[in-house]
Amino acid sequence: MKKIIISTAFTFLSLSFNSFSNDEIIKNPKKLYKEMHLENKLDYKVFENALTGYNRIKGKKTSLLTIIDYTKPSTEERFYVLNLQNKNVMFNTHVTHGKNSGKVMAVNFSNTLNSYKSSLGFFITDSEAYTGSNGYSLRLKGLEPGINSNAFSRNIVVHGADYAKPDFIKGLGFLGRSLGCPAIPTEISKDVIDTIKNGTVLFIAGDDDKYFRKSRIVGS
Numbered sequence: 001m002k003k004i005i006i007s008t009a010f011t012f013l014s015l016s017f018n019s020f021s022n023d024e025i026i027k028n029p030k031k032l033y034k035e036m037h038l039e040n041k042l043d044y045k046v047f048e049n050a051l052t053g054y055n056r057i058k059g060k061k062t063s064l065l066t067i068i069d070y071t072k073p074s075t076e077e078r079f080y081v082l083n084l085q086n087k088n089v090m091f092n093t094h095v096t097h098g099k100n101s102g103k104v105m106a107v108n109f110s111n112t113l114n115s116y117k118s119s120l121g122f123f124i125t126d127s128e129a130y131t132g133s134n135g136y137s138l139r140l141k142g143l144e145p146g147i148n149s150n151a152f153s154r155n156i157v158v159h160g161a162d163y164a165k166p167d168f169i170k171g172l173g174f175l176g177r178s179l180g181c182p183a184i185p186t187e188i189s190k191d192v193i194d195t196i197k198n199g200t201v202l203f204i205a206g207d208d209d210k211y212f213r214k215s216r217i218v219g220s
Helices: 022-027 029-035 044-056 166-172 186-196 209-214
Strands: 064-069 079-083 088-093 121-125 130-132 135-142 157-161 183-185 201-205
Antiparallel strands (some): 130 135, 135 157
16 A cells, blocks of 8 residues: 655645646646656556546546556555646555455446446545545545446445455455445545545546446547
């Protein structure tokens, strides 16, 4: 589990996306990918899709982009918080998927209530965190009809969980699983939530051709 502390003490959170060049981000995703040193950390195609959607989503509040890469097994760190303006990785840690999405790999996805599966696609984070049955949590609003549009009513939230810690892998050979929420290790969850709350973009990638056929954001 890695966390990179920014010396500016998160003062960048007050900046808008318009404070840097949107055109440069659109035209040079490979350049940005290299400048952020994402090689051997995050698949380029996943990054490119996330960035494409990020650029098309209106109303986002900051230059932050969170990516959850479910094309990777749960034994790997597949949760990333990127600062596109400062060009750095703020957080990189483990994250769970829904228990009915698979064991080591998330292979089945759903937008249905009580499916206990993860949903793919683009989300906007809620304005404020709250404390509920899973502790300190952050609601996600799905932006893609038929794909993740029920996320809010399904109570799909970012939260901390002991079963999201890498030590859990030793017993089963894979990370613990949730009821569909992207749960992350408790020790880091509050810092992550406080960083990405208030209208930032979150993208969940998966190995699912149906998503790209249905998505109006990055689909063909």
